[in-house]
Amino acid sequence: MARASGKEAFRLWFEYLKRAYQSPNVHVDSKYYDAWGDVANIKFETWWKTHGGVLFPRSSVEITKRYLSDAEFIQVKVPMSLTPTEAANQLRDTLIDHYKAIGHVSKPQRTYALTTGAEIKVSAFRSYLVTYDAHEKLSEQNTDGVVPAKELLNEVRKFYLARSYRWRNSKRKVEALPSALAGDFVYDPDTNTITAKDRYDSGAIRTVRMYLKKANNLIRAAGSGDFPGSSYYK
Numbered sequence: 001m002a003r004a005s006g007k008e009a010f011r012l013w014f015e016y017l018k019r020a021y022q023s024p025n026v027h028v029d030s031k032y033y034d035a036w037g038d039v040a041n042i043k044f045e046t047w048w049k050t051h052g053g054v055l056f057p058r059s060s061v062e063i064t065k066r067y068l069s070d071a072e073f074i075q076v077k078v079p080m081s082l083t084p085t086e087a088a089n090q091l092r093d094t095l096i097d098h099y100k101a102i103g104h105v106s107k108p109q110r111t112y113a114l115t116t117g118a119e120i121k122v123s124a125f126r127s128y129l130v131t132y133d134a135h136e137k138l139s140e141q142n143t144d145g146v147v148p149a150k151e152l153l154n155e156v157r158k159f160y161l162a163r164s165y166r167w168r169n170s171k172r173k174v175e176a177l178p179s180a181l182a183g184d185f186v187y188d189p190d191t192n193t194i195t196a197k198d199r200y201d202s203g204a205i206r207t208v209r210m211y212l213k214k215a216n217n218l219i220r221a222a223g224s225g226d227f228p229g230s231s232y233y234k
């Protein structure tokens with residue numbers, strides 16, 4: 001199972017935060033997320049182009065020419081004859097003098113990071129999102145707002161199977177139905193319906209309930225500003 005700590009991890013953070021904003025039952029620390037902008041009404045790729053490099057900057061010093069034309073960076077030369085300590089001292093003094101000369105005042109900016117030590121399992125986190133979105137959809141459709149676990153399971157199955165069927169003849173790779181949600185059922189792509197034998201679905205039903213619980217835990221964690229948090233799996 002693929003794990004991520006870079007852009008894909010932040011994509012998941014963004015998507016869970018979007019659900020947090022959309023949920024009336026989740027408190028979002030708006031002050032903490034002020035620099036993120038209008039997350040609820042923008043697509044991730046568009047948002048990432050304007051916010052990614054600012055909110056999630058590189059955490060290590062780089063010697064590179066990549067930023068020569070970028071006004072946010074300056075180029076320095078470090079003689080290899082200097083020890084790291086000597087180089088650091090000279091760099092600090094040089095920057096102090098340079099900032100004074102150009103009238104630059106550094107403005108500390110909040111940066112964001114995933115929960116320390118957290119592992120983002122991409123396909124798993126996405127399956128939790130799929131389950132949450134399916135539950136929200138069914139909740140709106142059902143007059144009493146109640147969503148039976150069996151109905152939720154079939155909705156999630158249909159999402160994965162319909163997508164796989166749609167792209168079956170292309171080179172595009174899509175994530176398959178999680179094995180934990182498999183079972184003895186028949187999928188009809190023409191009507192997008194599932195016929196299953198209930199006695200074989202008890203394990204999958206327990207799993208889809210767990211997925212929904214994890215999704216809600218992650219959404220609350222995103223709202224609080226600590227994603228994915230240290231206890232999303234509980």
